[in-house]
Every structure is written in structure tokens, then in C-alpha cells.
Amino acid sequence: MRLIILGAPGSGKGSQCKWITRDYDVPHISTGDILRKNIADGTELGMEAKSYMDKGALVPDELVVNILKARISEPDCKEKGFLLDGFPRTIAQAQTLDAFLTAEGVSIDKVINLEVPDEEIMSRAINRRTCENPDCKEIYNLRDNPPKVEGVCDKCGSKLFQRKDDNEETVKNRLEVYHAQTEPLIAYYSEKGLVATVIGQERLEDTIALVKEILK
Numbered sequence: 001m002r003l004i005i006l007g008a009p010g011s012g013k014g015s016q017c018k019w020i021t022r023d024y025d026v027p028h029i030s031t032g033d034i035l036r037k038n039i040a041d042g043t044e045l046g047m048e049a050k051s052y053m054d055k056g057a058l059v060p061d062e063l064v065v066n067i068l069k070a071r072i073s074e075p076d077c078k079e080k081g082f083l084l085d086g087f088p089r090t091i092a093q094a095q096t097l098d099a100f101l102t103a104e105g106v107s108i109d110k111v112i113n114l115e116v117p118d119e120e121i122m123s124r125a126i127n128r129r130t131c132e133n134p135d136c137k138e139i140y141n142l143r144d145n146p147p148k149v150e151g152v153c154d155k156c157g158s159k160l161f162q163r164k165d166d167n168e169e170t171v172k173n174r175l176e177v178y179h180a181q182t183e184p185l186i187a188y189y190s191e192k193g194l195v196a197t198v199i200g201q202e203r204l205e206d207t208i209a210l211v212k213e214i215l216k
């Protein structure tokens with residue numbers, strides 16, 4: 001199964017990716033994670049990306065695409081497919097991906113469009129707390145899904161913290177960029193008949209049930 005998940009930052013894409021990866025045994029490919037892994041492994045592409053990041057510059061599109069192509073070409077993705085999260089971000093990236101997949105003789109099966117109103121994303125962001133344990137990274141929400149003990153992770157007992165970028169101004173900026181750059185992808189993939197839109201529900205289980213319906 002080859003999937004793309006689209007959704008504004010804070011729409012809860014990460015939570016969906018977790019269970020889809022587990023239940024459907026499909027590799028989860030997050031651009032941010034692959035970049036970090038390439039840098040940690042010291043690959044050629046990773047070192048090139050790092051040289052930009054060290055300067056505080058954005059990693060160029062072409063480099064991100066190359067890193068992604070390399071990942072998709074690995075045996076697990078060839079065998080099981082993939083779930084793309086955070087890529088493509090722009091029409092240009094989507095076109096590059098299409099060309100690459102066509103050359104490989106494969107195609108995208110479904111694009112899950114996770115829709116959540118901006119006001120809801122804002123409220124979630126302000127209430128979000130994350131486990132500081134890098135092996136756990138469990139996410140809580142003080143409004144909908146609070147930890148049993150305030151400030152402590154239910155799963156591993158580590159401390160919870162609020163991410164610096166979960167403030168009103170940063171969230172607003174992230175949403176603006178998403179609407180301008182990434183939202184056009186919904187029309188792009190709709191034309192190909194691939195988009196299934198899911199309205200993000202208040203309870204995670206309810207959203208999961210809707211996505212399950214789509215992936216049937």
C-alpha cells in the first residue's frame with residue numbers, strides 16, 4: 001500500500017501514522033525523520049543537508065527529494081509500500097514524486113486528507129504536552145487526553161514539556177504556510193481521484209475509525 005497523508009501541522013497526522021504503520025505493516029516515512037537519520041548515519045546526502053542546516057538555511061527541495069527517493073528505493077518500501085508524511089509539501093514536489101514512481105512502475109493508492117479547523121488546531125497546540133524521553137515521545141493534550149499525573153508521562157514516567165513552537169504566533173504562521181503551499185495538493189490529487197478526506201474528530205479513536213473505513 002502506497003499512501004500519502006496530508007494535513008495541516010497539528011491536525012494529528014502523527015497519531016494516525018502511528019497506528020497505520022502498525023496495523024498495516026507499512027513503513028512510515030517522515031521527511032524530518034529521514035533527514036535526521038541521514039545526518040546521524042553520516043550519509044553523503046545527510047552531510048550535504050547538514051551543511052545547510054548548520055548555516056540555519058532551509059534544506060533545498062532537490063536534496064530533500066533525493067533523500068526521499070533513496071528511502072523509497074529501500075527493500076522494505078519496495079515490498080510493503082510506504083506512508084508518506086510531510087512529503088510532498090508543494091505541487092513541484094508532487095510532480096517530481098509522480099515522475100519517480102512512474103519510472104519505478106508503481107503509483108500512489110490513496111491520499112488521506114486529514115481536515116481539522118484552524119481554531120481547533122490552535123487550541124490543541126496550546127494544550128499539547130510531549131514526553132521528554134526521546135525513546136517515548138508520547139503526546140498528551142491537557143484538554144482531551146491529560147496524563148494521569150500532572151506533568152508525568154503515563155507510559156514511561158518521564159517529565160512532560162511544552163514545545164517552544166506550540167505558541168499562538170508560530171502556529172498561525174505554520175497554518176498560513178500550509179494553506180498557501182500544501183493545500184493545492186488536495187486539488188492536484190483529487191484530479192487523479194486519489195483523495196479521501198477525513199474530518200478530524202475530537203476523540204482520536206473516532207478519527208481512526210474513519211480512516212479505517214477509507215483504507216478498507
Ligand SMILES: [Zn+2]
Pocket residue numbers: 131132133136137138153154155156157158
Ligand atoms: Zn514517556
